């Protein structure tokens with residue numbers, strides 16, 4: 001079998017390797033069946049605007065309830081799904097499901113969906129997005145697509161065309177996990193982003209680290225000069241919230257202001273918020 005991995009590649013068989021490969025293979029088989037068996041669902045994490053102190057949208061995050069393993073984190077199965085190509089169908093499903101939910105919400109808040117770099121390689125992402133919009137009848141301006149730098153690094157001229165096409169449909173585009181990965185500032189100039197999501201690693205410790213604070217300030221200033229909004233990811237404490245507010249972030253997302261919610265709970269939050277008062281108590 002080692003030969004099949006490619007000529008000239010050396011593989012060392014340690015004890016436990018066969019078992020690990022078997023485990024991986026089993027996971028692969030399970031993952032391919034997850035979607036048809038209805039084991040995937042989406043949860044929705046609230047996004048709040050710091051100027052209006054109100055709920056402005058949700059990010060859709062995928063969950064896998066595996067019959068034996070229980071709830072498997074996307075961090076553990078998205079990379080495998082990308083490797084085996086299953087992310088294409090899974091991502092298309094997530095997009096449709098998120099659009100369908102958002103179209104049925106009692107208030108016109110936004111929904112953000114994560115796209116994998118692998119989905120860009122199919123060459124039909126534009127078609128996938130426009131058909132999800134048509135099928136759900138969701139107003140395009142209510143859809144935000146989150147992409148990481150990984151998608152931009154390869155074939156960047158083809159990607160540019162796709163991103164421009166997506167924007168022509170009227171959807172918003174956000175750069176996710178900004179500051180991790182390669183973060184070339186050139187990307188911000190070259191690609192038509194509407195928003196930057198500042199990675200949680202800069203938010204963590206922002207209230208005690210002068211350096212992180214300065215970095216966040218620089219990002220928000222750059223973003224606003226380029227006409228982009230900024231969302232601080234992973235806000236867990238009031239101190240962090242105050243810091244990112246002072247440094248000019250537009251929006252926040254994190255456990256402090258809301259954990260990812262089931263679609264029922266997301267709907268209840270919308271019903272409740274807008275029935276009682278539309279402001280969240282952030283001031």
Ligand code: C2E
Pocket residue numbers: 045060061062073074075078091094114115116146176177233234235236253254255256260
């Ligand atoms: P992401 O897009 O950066 O999503 C944010 C992640 O941070 C989510 O993890 C969320 O639950 C977590 N998070 C949010 N607030 C906090 C906080 O205050 N503290 C901490 N410690 N964590 C927080 P999750 O749901 O496990 O998703 C992990 C990653 O998996 C996502 O990172 C995204 O890259 C990927 N992912 C999730 N759903 C999809 C999907 O439908 N398609 C694709 N391609 N990727 C997805």
Ligand code: MG
Pocket residue numbers: 059114146176
């Ligand atoms: Mg995201």
Ligand code: MG
Pocket residue numbers: 176177197233
């Ligand atoms: Mg993110």
Ligand code: MG
Pocket residue numbers: 177199200233
């Ligand atoms: Mg992140």
